[in-house]
Amino acid sequence: MPARPELRLDRRALARLAGPLLCLGVFGPPPAPPPEEARLGGIRHSLGRDRSAISHHYDVGNDFHRVLLGPSLVYSCAYFPEPPATLEQAQEAKLDLVCRKLDLRPGMRLVDVGCGWGSLALHAAARYGSSVTGVTISAAQAELATRRVAEAGLSELVEIRLQDYREVVDGPFDAIASIGMAEHVGLAQLPRYAARLHVLLRPSDRLLHHAIARGPAAGPDRPDPGSFRTRYVFPDGELQPLATHVRILEDAGFEVADVEALRRHYALTCRAxxxxxxxxxxxxxxxxxxxRARVWRLYLAGSALAFEGHRVGVNQVLAIQPGSSGHDRLPLTRPDWSRRAVEGAHEPSDGAA
Structure with missing residues (x-):
């Protein structure tokens, strides 16, 4: 077998090769991460780290989120009473569905945990006369939500706080809404989350826990620090199966009164x-x-496919804080909560979203 010819490169050939290799980052320190990548420090799900994670996810810019979400500024699953409904009608229907499940009435105190840009708080105050405390750890959300409350003339009924739910101490409340917030809590912290909400709720009153869930065969979420979702969009976010959410709520002392699956609604929402x-x-x-725009388009398109493919779902769990007498306001048969939501989807918002 003939010997292979020895490859020899002179200095000029090496120099010609070195330029492209340097541009590709083959030599020297690794390239800096792109600005869209999350870089968090500190203990996972500590107050400080959670604020950084939330800031990365939500403080992209309020005007950007207006483009993404539309005028409703609701960043959670809409409720489409009919397929022809627009996104705005479906978000209005979802807000009303939440208020009906909580049986809100004038003068009741509602705490909206993870209140976003204030749309539920505005709806509950304007339509139901409830007194609402909205808490968020996103500075951008708190600033815009406060401004929206003032512009709607609802400052006497709605207070927006830049505050972590773990720091709320002025309970008890007559109702609690947690809409799309538990995904940021993490499995290790979910028992503490449920216990805290249990303390904040009056006996015999209601919690509406609305959260994305992994598919039934997926098991607990094991966040991959190298995944696209974790690196660019949803740092420290974790999705648990519905059974985990129910078990933790029950362990905290809640009685689960109703569960409604909205998976197909979220697929429609993401596509919108x-x-x-x-x-x-x-x-x-x-x-x-x-x-950043490409990251969000890819993330939401992938999310729509995940909901359509049954890999993830979203559920509204209505739970009650049993009173000493065991009495609560729930009727004996399941109400048609969607009826008012369908009607409300085609009504003006009266300063809500």
């Missing part, structure tokens, strides 16, 4: 959000960055 971004793409890029 993707459509919003694509129809206003140049504006979305201008308000964030080309990389």
């Amino acid at each position: 959000w993707v459509s919003n971004v694509e129809h206003r793409w140049d504006e979305a890029v201008r308000l964030s960055s080309p990389g």
Whole structure:
């Protein structure tokens, strides 16, 4: 077998090769991570680290989120009473569905844990006359939510706080809403979360716990620090099966009164959000960055496919805090909570969202 010829490169050939290799980052220190990547420090799910994670996810820019979410500024699963309903009608229906499940009435105290841009607080105050405390650890959300409350003339009924739910001490409340917030808590902290809400709720009153869940065969979420979702969109976020949420609520002393699955609704919601971004793409890029806009479009398109493919779901769990007498206001048969939501989906918002 003939010997292979020996490859020899002179200095000029090596220099010609070195330029492209340097551009590709083969030599020298690794490239800096892109600005869209989350970089968190500290103990996982500590107050400080949670604030950093929430800031990465929500403080992209309020104007960017207006493009993404539409005028409702609701970043959680909508409720489509009929397929022709618009996203705005479906979000209005979802807000009303939550209020009906909580049986809100004038003068009742509601705490909205993870209140976002204040849409539920505005709806509960304007439509039901409830006194609402909204808490969020996103500075951008708190600033805009406070402004929306003032513009709606509801400052006497609604207070928005830049505060962690673990720091709320002025209970008990007549109702608690936790909409799309438990995903940020983490499995290790969920028992503490449920116990805290149990303390904040009056006996015989209601909690509406609305959370994304992994598919029934998926088991607990094991966050992968190298995954796209964790690195770029949802740092420290964890999704648990519905059974885990129910068990932890019951362990904290709640009685689960009703569970409603909204998986197909969230698929429709995510597709509507993707459509919003694509129809206003140049504006979305201008308000964030080309990389950030691409990250969110990809994330939401992938989320729509995950909901459609049964890999994840979303559920509303209505739980009560049993009173000393065992009495509560729940009727003996399951109410048609959707009836008012369907009607409300086609009504003006009266300053809500």
